[in-house]
Amino acid sequence: MSRILSTFPTVWRQIVRAPLRSGLTVAGIAMAIFLFTSVEAMRSGVHEATSASAEDATLIVYRENRFCPFSSKLPQYYGDRIERVEGVSSVVPMQILVSNCRASLDVVTFRGIPADDVERTLSDAAQIVDGDMDTWQKRGDAALVGESMAVRRGVKVGDRFSAAGITVYIAGIVASDRLQDRNVAYVKLPFIQEAMYRGGTGGIVTQFIVTVDDPTSLDTVAASIDAEFARDEHPTSTWPEKAFTGRAARDVLELVNFASWVGWGSLAMVLALIGNAIVLAMRDRIRDHAVLQTLGFTGGLLAWMVLMEGAILGLLGGAVGAIASVALMMVGRFNLTMEGVNIEVAHDPRLAFVGAGIALGLGLLAGVVPALRAARAEISEGLRAV
Amino acid sequence: MSLIECRQLTRTYRRGDQEITPLRDLDLDIEAGTFLALMGPSGSGKTTLLNLLAGIDRPTSGSLVVDGREIHHLSRGALAAWRASAVGYIFQLYNLVPVLTAYENVELPLLLHRISRKERHRRVAAALDLVGIADRSDHLPRQLSGGQEQRVAIARAIVTDPTLILADEPTGDLDRESAVSIMDLMARLNRDLGRTIVMVTHDPKTTEWCDSVLHLEKGRLAEAEGEATTPMASESNLESEDVR
């Protein structure tokens, strides 16, 4: 072990004293890992937004056959009837106002909810990290802005903020475990209804957020709700929240699935880049290796040196690419919004470790065959090599 | 007992159906402290013999005992350990690692020894000093002349205090002047530090620094000379002729 470590400086010198070759290799790896990590961030964001988990207890009641917050209109009094459906624990009517209904990277989403329902809507998963609830309760035009949206828009408590034709006062910033919370602004229902249906069509909402008593009964409750309104003037279509997001985001899902091929492709590229760099380096070093063996280096030690070289190249390139990608995600807080639902591109620092770690692993892998070859090489043959 | 004892030493290379036996049934004893020159036409098996002595290559048959150790029985790993501790090898084309400085090249064999960094530094500095190249320790091989490169290579060969120094045409690629100073240096290692040296050479002039000369012919000893006729060559003598 101590021998392996004592050869580290030599391996390092072999890398840094061929700056052009190593630089090109590291740059290539960095770009590929940047790509891979970015695709992973998207995948993990989509996964978070659309994968149902056993604890999910939220249903979204939408107008049947409507796919945009602008066109889904349900009478607010439906809330009382939904509340009476077996298995429903709570109902919050919600008016959604988006600045853009199509898929876009920078949509502002307002969610209007009754003032009394705000605590329940935010629940334990969300906290106000700046500003306070009192101000929100007191002011008619107050908004609680999700953290990611605040970062992306560069707004803070006390600011006024205009989008989608309304202007709100920012009373608080909300941090939340739920990604939808992080990317919307909560305002009071009457305020948003007033703004949207000037002249008074209060009593209309986009959707209802329903919590069920028992997560396993999600589908049964959804069916019961839709049955309740099937013969009504405004039939409903009720979805588990994640499924609702998945439906709204189906195009994005397809895109991301395709992008994951790009991600795998970049990993193959990393393997090829490191493999190529090492194979070329080995060809130049046949004689060097024979000389090192003559000095008493064992084949095994040489093999370790080759593996170390691949690992260092991989780790260097991987770290640069993965950190750049995660930094971009953290600064940009990219968020895809379509039909009023949000998909956040993950901005998790752990992804940087994943990217760099994978590059390191690929570096080792790329070195295996050259390392074995170096270990088995005959010294006298190597010394005769030109 | 001699430092090196070869008995019936044979090395056969097989390439396809062809068999080449550059070394056949060689019996040879070399005393400790000798500076031996090995001569012979190209292809006569000089490098082959040197590689066997160095533990780089293994005999097909016969026995080779160096310093009481049966080299022909050692495993690959044991041979490597033996090379690391007991052998210093000097090549015709220096064979320094091109991306490492003179200092780092000399340090290489010490990386295999369990010694402190400070001790390692002391030994490298001493070796570089001995070969007279301490002021070039930060230079890369390509920044050195051939003679200087060979000095660094010699420093690398002696830095571990080996029992045996093997040199394959160490002056073969050098001009007259550099050759003379390299031979002076080798003779000094032999005389002052008591190192046993086996040197392959094509140049009769260089044998004048040696104690004895052996001639190989088709893998066998052609004749065994005793003491070299002239113990030391004068430099003027060498300069008048082409060493190459």
Ligand SMILES: Nc1ncnc2c1ncn2[C@@H]1O[C@H](COP(=O)(O)OP(=O)(O)OP(=O)(O)O)[C@@H](O)[C@H]1O
């Ligand atoms: N690894 C090997 N595989 C096959 N043949 C070899 C190998 N090493 C040496 N030989 C052959 O053995 C013979 C002797 O080679 P060797 O290198 O010992 O000669 P030499 O006396 O050192 O010659 P020179 O003066 O040209 O260096 C040559 O014919 C050579 O081709």
Ligand SMILES: [Mg+2]
């Ligand atoms: Mg030879």
